[in-house]
Amino acid sequence: MLFDNIVSRLPFALLLCSLTYASAAPASPESDVELTVLNPANFKDTIAKGVWFIEHFSPYCGHCRKFAPTWEQLVAENQKQDDPGIHLAQVNCAVDGDLCKENNVDGYPQLNLYKDGTFVETWGQARDIDKLRDYLTKHAEPAVKKSSTTAPGQAHQLTDDDVLLEATQPEPGKEHNPTGTVLSLDESNFDKIVQEGHVFVKFFAPWCGHCKKLAPIWRQLAVEMRGKLNIAEVDCESNAAICRAQGITGYPMLFYYGQRGHGKTEYTGSRKIENLKSFAEKISGPAVQSITYETFDTEVAKHPALFLLIRPENDAESLRRVLKASRALFGTPPVYAATSPAFYDRFNLKPGSSAVLALKDFDRTSPAGIYHLEASGTVEDLSNWLIRNRLPMSLELDSDTFQDIMFATHKPLVVITAAPETKLSGASDRVRTVAAQWKGRQGSDDVVFTWMNSDKWAKWLKSMYGITADDQAHVVITNHSRLIYHDEDQAGEKIKLSPVSISSALGGALAGTIPYHHSENFVERMARYINEKLVRIEHVVSYHPWGTSVFVIGALAALFIFLRRVLSQEAELADELARKVRRD
Numbered sequence: 001m002l003f004d005n006i007v008s009r010l011p012f013a014l015l016l017c018s019l020t021y022a023s024a025a026p027a028s029p030e031s032d033v034e035l036t037v038l039n040p041a042n043f044k045d046t047i048a049k050g051v052w053f054i055e056h057f058s059p060y061c062g063h064c065r066k067f068a069p070t071w072e073q074l075v076a077e078n079q080k081q082d083d084p085g086i087h088l089a090q091v092n093c094a095v096d097g098d099l100c101k102e103n104n105v106d107g108y109p110q111l112n113l114y115k116d117g118t119f120v121e122t123w124g125q126a127r128d129i130d131k132l133r134d135y136l137t138k139h140a141e142p143a144v145k146k147s148s149t150t151a152p153g154q155a156h157q158l159t160d161d162d163v164l165l166e167a168t169q170p171e172p173g174k175e176h177n178p179t180g181t182v183l184s185l186d187e188s189n190f191d192k193i194v195q196e197g198h199v200f201v202k203f204f205a206p207w208c209g210h211c212k213k214l215a216p217i218w219r220q221l222a223v224e225m226r227g228k229l230n231i232a233e234v235d236c237e238s239n240a241a242i243c244r245a246q247g248i249t250g251y252p253m254l255f256y257y258g259q260r261g262h263g264k265t266e267y268t269g270s271r272k273i274e275n276l277k278s279f280a281e282k283i284s285g286p287a288v289q290s291i292t293y294e295t296f297d298t299e300v301a302k303h304p305a306l307f308l309l310i311r312p313e314n315d316a317e318s319l320r321r322v323l324k325a326s327r328a329l330f331g332t333p334p335v336y337a338a339t340s341p342a343f344y345d346r347f348n349l350k351p352g353s354s355a356v357l358a359l360k361d362f363d364r365t366s367p368a369g370i371y372h373l374e375a376s377g378t379v380e381d382l383s384n385w386l387i388r389n390r391l392p393m394s395l396e397l398d399s400d401t402f403q404d405i406m407f408a409t410h411k412p413l414v415v416i417t418a419a420p421e422t423k424l425s426g427a428s429d430r431v432r433t434v435a436a437q438w439k440g441r442q443g444s445d446d447v448v449f450t451w452m453n454s455d456k457w458a459k460w461l462k463s464m465y466g467i468t469a470d471d472q473a474h475v476v477i478t479n480h481s482r483l484i485y486h487d488e489d490q491a492g493e494k495i496k497l498s499p500v501s502i503s504s505a506l507g508g509a510l511a512g513t514i515p516y517h518h519s520e521n522f523v524e525r526m527a528r529y530i531n532e533k534l535v536r537i538e539h540v541v542s543y544h545p546w547g548t549s550v551f552v553i554g555a556l557a558a559l560f561i562f563l564r565r566v567l568s569q570e571a572e573l574a575d576e577l578a579r580k581v582r583r584d
Helices: 002-009 012-023 062-079 097-102 129-139 160-168 190-196 209-224 240-245 273-284 293-300 316-329 342-346 379-388 402-406 421-438 458-465 499-511 522-543 545-583
Strands: 051-057 087-092 110-115 118-122 183-185 199-204 230-235 253-257 264-267 305-310 335-338 355-360 369-372 394-396 413-419 447-453 474-479 484-486
Touching: 051 062, 051 129, 062 087, 062 129, 129 379, 183 190, 190 199, 190 230, 199 209, 209 230, 209 273, 293 305, 293 335, 293 342, 305 316, 305 342, 316 335, 316 379, 355 379, 369 379, 394 421, 413 421, 413 499, 421 447, 421 499, 458 474, 474 499, 484 499
Parallel strands: 051 087, 183 230, 199 230, 305 335, 394 447, 413 447
Antiparallel strands: 051 110, 110 118, 199 253, 253 264, 305 355, 355 369, 413 474, 474 484
């Protein structure tokens, strides 16, 4: 009875998750892909030669089942290659647990890389198919190196146009959005369309008011992008499984899926047709464009931020690296490539070197950052650098830019200057001046300078940062990813709209030496903390189902033994007291 009471008081979700995962039978769909499964008898001999990428999994693991289609696609693509240079295989840890233990597998699925029988490393990133493709390509060692098709004695040098044409060439016979209509996606065609890529998808619910408002605009966008970009939609009421798998948390949500499976990005900008069309045009164009020295100044004047690759004419590899890395930008900001020697003098670069420059705030002479391609670094490193430098140093914070700034992937500190509409023009000029003086410092890509209309955003500013709208400019430095902000500099004074005050506050904020305030109240912080803990518990249960089950059962058994011992001692004490009373 006591044990039943204890069990009834345990968190039901935790018990349900652990017991469900521990007892669930595998339910893998049939696949035409031939998967290689290794066991203790053949594991060492099989991986003794060559490069092997091994998935250690359990059929009872929810994350493993979710990852299965991605793994099968990787295997299928690998098997189609004559000489892939890397082999893919699996180990079923539910059957061969000792083998997984020997390979230090402590969660499922775990992806290990081996070379000539020796462990190299464990995959530690998100199990995104594009990242996994890049990883396999990076570590592949083909038996026969591909030779050039150029005849002996002919030293053909690839030009910008050659490489750009190669990178942007559409699939033979493939026409995007030939009818100019919205394509409806469901379980029968979603995977196929997304894998082909270059599709802009709206996830919606029929009852959603914002979705109804967007519907005619979405149809208009399909007409505008006829022959250029696929426009599609998914009804999440009818296709709940698809929307769960794609991480849909609200309606409508808009995602672009890159051409030939090159990743996806969420569109968080304005839902006006002009903004949607602008985004669609950018992602439909080439990832990198050629530029001459004579037209460079004109292009800089058009864009608050852009990237420029400077390279010698015979360095086609640098252009390919930038092409691959720049897909993460999805057309914003633009990326240009140039080979003119005049650029080396202009930006004081070593002649013959290759580098990518981040040019911001229409500045044609002083880059905000430089990435030297000769230095060791992967395509992923370059891609991350591009993302960190994609925003201008200074810009207005409004409804169109809010998501891009406050939810930027690299989580920058955002300097917000809130001024009334009558003083907004002067405040923006001073913000640009402060940003220009800050540019070039180490870590400048971790800071974005903004200005905003305090009359229009009065309610939000008051609730988030305690700013009361008046006729003055107010400055705060916010870390929106942590929902904290600073309103004082290192001297303990309120931050002023001046280079000295803002630089002092930024230095303290980056070093963590000045106090901060929370943008949420205590109740909101506690609710978020509890939610994060529950999510972490779910993660542990999902990745370690058997371990969680053993822990729960062991904890219950220990608690039962402890309570039984306590009750037994209390019963003995009660009997002793009763005997003493009878003797008296």
